[in-house]
Amino acid sequence: MKTEKKIEQLIAGKFRELSPGQRRVAEYLTDSPIEFCMSTVAQIAKKVNLSETTVIRLSYSLGFDSFSQMQRKLQKEFLETSGKENVSHEETAQEDPVDTMLEKIVLRETKIIQEMLKKMDKRAFHQAIDLLMTADFVKIGGFLASHSSASWFYLKMSMMRDNVMLLSREHHPFSSFIMENGRETVVFLVSMPSYATETLQIAQIAKEQGATLIVLTDRRLSPVGRLADICLTTDIEVYSKGMISIASVMTYLNLITAGIEVKYSEEVSQRLKNQMDFFSKLNLVIE
Incomplete structure (x- = not known):
């Protein structure tokens, strides 16, 4: 039928x-x-x-x-x-463990994001925004649990300005880390547990070569946080030893890009418009 x-x-x-x-x-x-x-x-x-x-x-x-x-x-x-949905109480007396888990996760993530905003160092936040837009070069990295969020941030930043590089295993980070002929370079690293050795190595090289190091991490005294010129922090939800949530990390990165779009609206909006016109012309986007 x-x-x-x-x-x-x-x-x-x-x-x-x-x-x-x-x-x-x-x-x-x-x-x-x-x-x-x-x-x-x-x-x-x-x-x-x-x-x-x-x-x-x-x-x-x-x-x-x-x-x-x-x-x-x-x-x-x-x-x-x-x-x-309006079934009898007897049929729903036993709570669905999955539904209970979903509700707890959403409530916990919401609380973490609200606390992040309350505890945010606004001065450091605005410094980071300015450096990310005024530096000659921006290099972004994150590995293991931090890889996906760093990749997303790279995509957003490369849409808003030139000379943005993603430091990845595919393109070995150390071969592309020499300072660009003394020009101002900002290195932005995402470092969440479990902390990747590669992220720490990049941070150490950045400091040795005189780059400005901005770090988004879960605590000021994390291995990479201790080296940062500007340390941005947010709590994260840890479900198990191998599983963490990056919801608050993504929210923080989204706040940075939103802040850039507001503060540097003239140059960013025109650049984004040009890109969307280009994508549409080549039929690279559906809608």
Whole structure:
């Protein structure tokens, strides 16, 4: 027996065929299905700042005979989902351990991020932003648990300025670490437990060669933190000896890039616009 597709599945299957206006209506439907269920065509059109005709045409594009038919199906799906969730107390007396774990992790991560903001050294934060944008060269590194966050930060920084390098195992870090003819170089390292030997070696070379060393770590007295000219810190959640969460690390790095976009908005916004225009011209991005 063929299972009837839900509206979200219909939208996903047809999304590339929809007009830009219909896509906006579809996104509003998936983001706020309850509001969509309870609204008239006119109210939805006003919400997404489009014509009522565009709202109605979405229903045709998804295979419905009318807007009302599409809305009734959405209402039916919502009621069916609500009915499944409102099962008896006896059936849910035993808590799902996975659900409990998810809730604990989210609450703990939220608390860590809130504490990070309270304890943040704002002076060091602003110094780091300025150095990352004014130095002649920026070299970014992180290994083991810190590798993915360092790679993401490299991508963001390379979009906002020139002369940014990722220090990686693939391109041996030490061969590309000689100071650039005396020009100002900033080395930004992410160092979280378990602390990688390579990160410490890079930090030592950076100090020997006179580079400015900025470190994001979990404590000021970590092996690399002790060498830093500017040490940025955030707590992390450790689930087991081999598993740590980098949610707070990613948040801190995102704060740095957001701060740069605000403080250096003129040069960054124009550079980002030029890049997106270039990507679109070469069809490197879908949307």
